Amino acid sequence: MNKTVLTAIIVVIAMLGFTYAAVELAGGVDKLIKDGDLVNILAIIGAVIIVTVTSFVVTKYVRQMQNDKVSGTLSEESWGGIREYNNELPMGWAVAFLGTILFFIWYLLIGFPVNSYSQIGEYNEAAKKYDQKFVEQFKNADEKTLIEMGEASFMVNCAPCHGLQADGMDGKSADLHQRISEKSVKHVILNGSNNNILGTGMMMPDRNGLVNMTTSAPITDAEIDAVAKYVAGNLKGSVGADVFAGTCASCHGADGKGLDMVGPNIAEMSPALVDMVLHSGKKGAIGQMPAFKNFNDVQYKALDAYVSSLSKK
Ligand code: HEC
Ligand code: HEC
Numbered sequence: 173m174n175k176t177v178l179t180a181i182i183v184v185i186a187m188l189g190f191t192y193a194a195v196e197l198a199g200g201v202d203k204l205i206k207d208g209d210l211v212n213i214l215a216i217i218g219a220v221i222i223v224t225v226t227s228f229v230v231t232k233y234v235r236q237m238q239n240d241k242v243s244g245t246l247s248e249e250s251w252g253g254i255r256e257y258n259n260e261l262p263m264g265w266a267v268a269f270l271g272t273i274l275f276f277i278w279y280l281l282i283g284f285p286v287n288s289y290s291q292i293g294e295y296n297e298a299a300k301k302y303d304q305k306f307v308e309q310f311k312n313a314d315e316k317t318l319i320e321m322g323e324a325s326f327m328v329n330c331a332p333c334h335g336l337q338a339d340g341m342d343g344k345s346a347d348l349h350q351r352i353s354e355k356s357v358k359h360v361i362l363n364g365s366n367n368n369i370l371g372t373g374m375m376m377p378d379r380n381g382l383v384n385m386t387t388s389a390p391i392t393d394a395e396i397d398a399v400a401k402y403v404a405g406n407l408k409g410s411v412g413a414d415v416f417a418g419t420c421a422s423c424h425g426a427d428g429k430g431l432d433m434v435g436p437n438i439a440e441m442s443p444a445l446v447d448m449v450l451h452s453g454k455k456g457a458i459g460q461m462p463a464f465k466n467f468n469d470v471q472y473k474a475l476d477a478y479v480s481s482l483s484k485k
Contacts, residue, residue, distance in 0.1 A: 176238070180231040187223040191216065303468045310470045315477060318470075322478025325471055329464065338482055345458055349482050350404070351441050357400040359457030361391070368452040369436045369445065376423075376435070384418040391419055403428065407439050441483040443476035450475060 195201055195216055204213050246255045310317070326338065333345040340347035347353065364378035382391045391399075395415045402412030403420075407428045417426065423435030430437035437445055450472060453463035467475070 174235070176231055176234050180227045184223055184227045187227075188220065191219050191223070307468050307470050313470070313474075318474045318477040319481050321470070322474035322476070325467075325475055326478055330475075333461075338479070340458075343458065345461065346456075348441070348479050351406070351483060352404060352438060353457075354400045354404040356457045357403045357438075358396060361396050361400070365456070367449070367454045367456070369448050369454070370433065371448050371452075372433055374434065382419050384415070385422055386418040391415070395419070403438055441480045443473075443480045446476045446479045447472055 195204070198204070198212070201213075201216075204216075242257065244257045244259060247258050249255065310321070313321070326334075327336070330338070333341070334348060335341040335345075338348040346356070360376055361379055361382065364381070365376040379391055379396070383389070384391065384395075395412075398412035399415040399420065400412070402409060402416055407413075407416065416428070420428075420435075423431060424438050425431050425435070428437070428439035430439075436448075449461060450464050450467070454461040
């Protein structure tokens with residue numbers, strides 16, 4: 173018998189022997205059948221088929237390489253003495269080549285963007301479903317629960333910038349225990365503000381747009397200093413109170429607690445304000461507060477409750 177065929181038969185027998193040994197180690201075929209272990213039974217059948225077919229195919233080609241004689245005409249070109257035969261393109265190759273082009277066009281236009289499965293998509297769906305369950309469970313949570321929840325979320329999402337104590341880490345971001353600092357009020361008056369704090373896109377004009385309603389005069393540097401102290405001091409005291417009444421109250425209300433659609437609350441940190449800052453972000457004297465878009469309703473409510481509770485005395 174031919175040596176190649178003999179080798180193939182030995183390899184097949186050895187491989188089948190290994191397969192058998194592996195199955196015996198796992199408890200034997202009887203056990204698999206008794207357990208109804210369909211997946212492993214199919215795997216064994218597959219293994220036997222693959223071993224046998226591979227050996228046949230390999231043997232066929234090895235023999236062909238041993239026995240085939242070249243035929244056909246040589247091409248004109250010669251690369252340093254090496255020349256190629258002018259073989260016809262095998263039909264299978266041509267079909268496969270055209271097939272990949274057609275598949276590419278189909279995949280690009282139809283297969284990929286539409287109806288395609290993605291792991292990220294599946295994860296997002298699962299997270300969304302879980303979020304809904306969470307929102308449902310806590311939608312009527314009381315204030316205490318929300319504040320606790322908000323504190324936990326704050327430690328993860330906000331503390332890296334605002335500090336564990338939410339005191340702004342020496343001015344690197346806003347101190348959340350007070351509504352606003354003197355520096356920030358001045359910055360807003362000098363530069364205006366456009367942070368969508370009201371949710372209406374209403375902007376705060378800069379100093380050129382601010383006029384004292386009682387005296388009709390533009391705001392002076394001394395007045396800016398005074399009113400900034402007044403606002404940062406929770407609108408208490410007399411210094412700056414007249415400037416506030418004349419220049420700011422028309423938009424922010426006489427008590428600074430804001431007027432609907434006109435000016436935001438600048439007297440205290442309210443849940444509504446924190447909520448807007450979380451949704452829109454905020455750019456001010458210190459820098460840029462990023463917007464957070466991926467919390468669910470309960471998480472927003474919890475953070476709003478926690479942050480606004482910090483400034484309550
Ligand atoms: C024409 C109406 C108007 C007037 C007058 C006005 N403001 Fe404002 N102010 C706004 C609006 C609107 C915003 C919100 C801007 C935003 O979304 O960023 C705002 C924002 C602010 C903020 C920022 C709040 C924050 O959370 O960042 C401060 C502080 C402030 N105003 C102080 C003042 C002071 C002090 C005066 C008077 C000198 C004044 N404003 C006059 C309309 C006004
Ligand atoms: C990348 C850093 C960073 C992170 C993270 C961050 N903040 Fe801020 N935050 C800032 C900065 C900077 C400011 C000040 C913006 C300015 O200059 O007025 C600010 C301002 C604020 C304000 C406005 C305070 C005021 O009186 O105007 C609130 C409210 C706030 N952050 C809440 C949060 C909450 C809640 C989180 C977590 C979900 C958070 N921040 C996460 C940087 C951050």
